[in-house]
Amino acid sequence: MNDRKSTVLPTEIRELLPELIAWRRDFHSRPEMGYEEHRTAGLVAQRLRAFGVDEVAEGIGRTGVVGIIRNGGGPTVGLRADMDALPITEVSGRPHRSAIDGMMHACGHDGHTTMLLGAAYYLARTRRFSGTVVLIFQPAEEGKAGAKAMLDEGLLDRFPCDAIYGLHNVPGLPAGQIAVSPGAVMAAIDSFEIRITGKGGHAALPHLNRDPVVAAASLIMSAQSVVSRNRDPNHAAVLSVTRLVAGEADNATPDTATLKGSVRFLEVGDGAQIEADLARIVRGTAETFGVQAELLYTVGRPQTVNHEREANVARRAAESLTSCVSVAARQVPLLASEDFSYFLQARPGAFAFLGAGEKSPALHTAHYDFNDDLLGPGAAFLSRVAEAELSR
Ligand SMILES: [Zn+2]
Ligand SMILES: [Zn+2]
Structure with a gap:
């Protein structure tokens, strides 16, 4: 992103x-793991109140926070960000590097939370919409189903949303580029263990x-045909078989071998077939041996499947902001998973992707840091999506 583009952000966001x-760098320096986001959630709630949002609810899904902005009659739109960090030790000379050993914001949730705060500020001040905005700050996205925890605790009963939107920063895509298309955009994830x-x-x-070691080796090779041939x-x-545990002595054959692995797929229904193939x-x-x-075989979280109408609303919102974002021709799916799937x-x-830049280190790596150039465009995009859904 260059300066010219950042100068054409909406005034309130600029x-x-x-x-x-x-705020983003402060969140980065003080990461918190899933369901432990007490400081982060406290700061989010405090800022939402300072912005003048109409209602703030805390402790939904343990550490989740919800802010409500009401402006006349109309539908309700949810905007969601995630707040948790990862158990990775940051490698960085940056002044705002993680102050906590073995924990860092390696997925950019510090940036997601900050962008939604930016949208909250803009929407609470401008109120150029008719309806209700529900700002959802969820805990524990990284493998702990924080979205599901909020839903199980009645998030949508207390704050019924007609549609819900979210985004994730994606290294490798041009900085500030929005990609959003209908259909499956992130994979379902299952896991398995095989005890021999x-x-x-x-x-x-x-x-x-x-x-059992030769049997395990053969099984790993045969398992490659589950996807490639079936x-x-x-x-x-x-x-992917990601773990193989067997034996202790180099001159003795062990009694057992254990394999563990991960399965990802975009099509609903493929998981059951993959499980059946693996079982065979x-x-x-x-x-044989x-x-x-x-x-x-453990069924994990589902695919993130964008609904057609809402994907088009989000895309048009991005297209109306070409002063500060660009729009990708299509959203190329990622085989990573996301618990936004439960909301959908x-x-x-x-669920949109927001390019973090071709040079950004990958997510979930020790060198990663959220690209601050995205804060303005991301906040503007979320705001515009709400305005598009609640246009008067
Ligand atoms: Zn992540
Ligand atoms: Zn993430």
Whole structure:
């Protein structure tokens, strides 16, 4: 982003920009893990009150915060940000680097929270809409289903939303570029564990043993065919064996071997087929090597599937802001997962990607830092989506 573009942000967002940057860096320096975002949530609630939003509710989904801005009759639109950090040690010489060892904002949720604060400030001041905006600051997005926790605690019963929107910064896309399309844009994630039980013994006497290590090795190779030979090539999916634990001595065959892994897929329904294919390979491998093998398959969070109308609303909102954002031709799906998926199962909505720049370090890495150039454009985009849904 260059200076010319940042000067054409909406006035209210432009005037708040120095504070947005300071707040983002403060959040960055004081990361908190899922459901422990007490300081972050406290600051969010305090600022929402200072902005003059009409109602602030705290403690929804343990550390979640909700702000409400009402302006006459009309529909209700939800805007969501996430607040939690990751158990990664930051490698950085930046003054605002994490002050806490082994914990950092490596996914940019510090930036997401700050952008939604920027939108809250703008919407509370300008109120150029008719209806209600629900600002949702959720805890524990990283693998702890904070979105589900807020929904389970009645978020949408207390604050019924007609549509919900969110966004994620994406390194690799041009800075300030918005990508949003209908359909699945992030993957479902399942996990599995395979326990192989053979018969251990002396490494010199293989004929007296039942080797679980060779069975595990064969199983890992066979599992590669689950996606490559059994899935429609137009259905994106990944199956990765990420952990293999077996044996202790280099001159003894162990009794057991354990494999663990991760499955990602974009098409609803592919998970059950992948599980069935994997189960067949596990049974076949056990038979082949004369061992016992058990598959424990865990269904995780669902795909993030954008609804058509809402994806188009978000896209048009981005197109109306070309003074400060650019718009990608389409949103290329990511095989990572997002618990915004739970909101999209409960309500229509869309999840957009906001480019963080081609040179930005990847998410979930020790060198990552949220790109502050996105704060203004991201806040403007979220604001515009609300105005588009609640246009008078
Ligand atoms: Zn993440
Ligand atoms: Zn994230």
